[in-house]
Amino acid sequence: MNPVRLLTPARLALAVLLAGAVGSICLAQSLTIESLTHFPRATLDIEAHGHRDHFEIWIADTPLRQEQGLMFVRELPATQGMLFPQGSPQVAHFWMKNTYIPLDMVFIGEDGRIAKIIANARPFSLDVLSSDVPVIAVLEIRGGEAQQLGIRVGDRVSWKSGGAAR
Numbered sequence: 001m002n003p004v005r006l007l008t009p010a011r012l013a014l015a016v017l018l019a020g021a022v023g024s025i026c027l028a029q030s031l032t033i034e035s036l037t038h039f040p041r042a043t044l045d046i047e048a049h050g051h052r053d054h055f056e057i058w059i060a061d062t063p064l065r066q067e068q069g070l071m072f073v074r075e076l077p078a079t080q081g082m083l084f085p086q087g088s089p090q091v092a093h094f095w096m097k098n099t100y101i102p103l104d105m106v107f108i109g110e111d112g113r114i115a116k117i118i119a120n121a122r123p124f125s126l127d128v129l130s131s132d133v134p135v136i137a138v139l140e141i142r143g144g145e146a147q148q149l150g151i152r153v154g155d156r157v158s159w160k161s162g163g164a165a166r
Contacts, residue, residue, distance in 0.1 A: 032064075033072060039065060042161030044083060044139065046106075046114070046151055053149050055141065058082045059161055070140055071098040081141035083159060089134035096125040102143025106151065107131040114155045117146050 039058040046053045056079060060066040066084050070076065086092060089110045096103070102120045109115035118129050120143040131138065139157070146152075 033068060034065065036073070039082075040161055042083065042159050044081070044157065044159035046149075046155050046157050048150075048152065048155035051150070053079070053151065055079050055081050055139075057139070057159070060084045069094075069099070070101070070103065072100065074100050076101055076103075076142045078142060078145060081139055084138040084140070086136050086138075089136050091133065092131040092135050092138050094121075094129045094138065095127065096121050096123055096129075099123050103140045104143055104146040105129060106139040106141065106146060106157070107133075107135045108137040108139065108157045110134065110136055112136075112156055112158065114151070114153050114157060117151065117153060119146060120144055 036058050040061055042057050042059055044055045044057050046055070058081075060069055060082055069084070070082055084092070092107060094105060099121075100123055102123055105118040105121055106114055107116040107118075115133050115135055116131055121129055137157075
């Protein structure tokens with residue numbers, strides 16, 4: 001048997017796909033998961049129409065913390081979430097890999113107002129979820145909470161952490 005003849009284009013593609021999958025699994029397993037108790041904390045308010053919703057949040061303030069996000073979290077109480085501040089305004093892209101719970105993604109524009117909301121992002125999905133426009137931060141909260149509280153595009157968002165306010 002000639003081993004070169006056994007390696008058809010379809011088999012080669014399958015081999016490359018499997019190698020990539022194994023590499024991704026190894027990378028995910030090598031990611032050191034940091035306890036959320038070590039993440040910085042802050043308070044965040046969303047305000048519109050004379051009503052204010054208050055959240056206690058974790059700040060994903062480093063690239064590793066942003067990569068981890070809310071992966072492996074099995075429950076997220078109401079009025080808690082995680083903020084992903086961007087170094088400068090940019091189009092943000094997220095996925096739900098290793099995320100066990102549905103989340104609402106609240107994209108915050110340069111003007112401090114909500115630019116877009118993705119409701120109930122599907123757990124474990126590898127679909128890319130995009131802000132579509134440059135944003136300064138992304139807030140993840142419990143799936144369905146934005147609708148339940150009446151949070152909408154255009155609402156104003158502010159947060160305080162370590163004495164600094166935005």
